[in-house]
Amino acid sequence: MVTCKETRAVIIALHKKCFTGKDIAASKIAPKSTIYRIIKNFKESGSIVVNKASGSPRKSSKRQDRLLKLIQLRDRGTTSTVLSQEWQQAGVSASARTVSQRLLEDGLGSRRAAKKPLLSRKNIKDRLLFCKRYRDWTTEDWVKVIVSDESAFRFFGASGKKLIRRRQGERYHQSCVMPTVKHPETIHVWGCFSAKGVGSLTILPKNTAMNKEWYQHILREQLLPTIQEQFGDKQCLFQHDGEPCHKAKVITKWLREENIDILGPWPGNSLDLNPIENLWTNKNPQILTNSNH
Incomplete structure (x- = not known):
């Protein structure tokens, strides 16, 4: 509300005579909020002139x-x-x-949405049960676990965004572009590790998908030597997820015959619970091709 200079002068005069804002408002000379604002402005600036806000007026309340x-x-x-x-x-x-x-x-800035697996009600329930089952484990318990996973690696190009620094006019300079192909060659690998170190790494032949036959071969040729090297005759727990080939009857029977205990049951769609995902972060196929594992 805009008040005239005479009204502001009367309000300040009453204020100087020790009238409260409530007392002045009782005279209905101006709304209570206006009276308090005029008095506050006088205390801060010593003037009865109310400073106008800079810039355009706010459009919303x-x-x-x-x-x-x-x-x-x-x-x-x-x-x-x-x-x-x-x-x-x-x-x-x-x-x-x-x-x-x-x-x-209000603190609501625009950000890129974080990506995470879509969880069903069953996934959520299984994750909760898993976490409750192992929430009291100590470091000594977890060092007995050997975790595993499969991952895909591209030989050409990158699957995500690449940041580069360039000058104006260099958008398509050869050193500033990321070449792409329609069907990049991809390989699939299996690996495992524990607190004692990384284990064997298996690279599947090109155009080969993991199945129960391949999986049993990998467990026999790669997992068993890794367990022997890292744990010897001591008991350990093996972690793998719920892929169909992992749950095949022949695999379950083989693990039981080899006296390999399983960590779990592992909740579905829970890549974020597996620490081996940190090893897959740098998906550089050159490292794989130069690996002796």
Whole structure:
């Protein structure tokens, strides 16, 4: 509310005579909020002139800002353009840029969505049971575990984004581009490791998918020597996920005959629980081709 200079002068005069804001508001000379604002401004600046805010006036109230936040939280993926259209229905005519600024004030910055496996109700239940089963394990317990996994490696190109530094006009310079091919050659590998170190690494032949026959061969030729090397005659636990070839009857029977105990049951769709994923981070096929394992 805009007040005239005479009204502001009366408010300040009453304030100087020790009248409270509530007492002054009782005279209905101005709304209580306006009276308090004038008194506050006088205490801070010593003037009865209320300084105007710099820049353009704010287009939305606090209540409208809260509404915008609720709309965004209802659907985190809604764009600023769509939000500005929905906000307009609430009486606020604002650009997508203004929407972004308001949300940023509330700590809702735009970020790239993190990727994680889609979990079913069964996955969630199994993960919870697994974590409860092993939550009291100590370091001494976990050093007895040998974990394993399979992964795919591309021979050409990279599966993700590559960051480079370039000058203006160098977008397509040979040193600044990442070559691509339609069907990059891919190999599949199996590996294992424990707290005692990495184990054997098996590279499957080209165009070969893992099946129960190959898996049994790998366990016999690679897992057993690794267990013997790292644990000797001491008991250990073997971890593998729930791939169909891992759960095949012939595999279950073979593991039982070899007296290999299994860590689990391993919850489905739980790559993030397997520490071996950290070893697959740098998927460099040159390292594999130069490996003696």
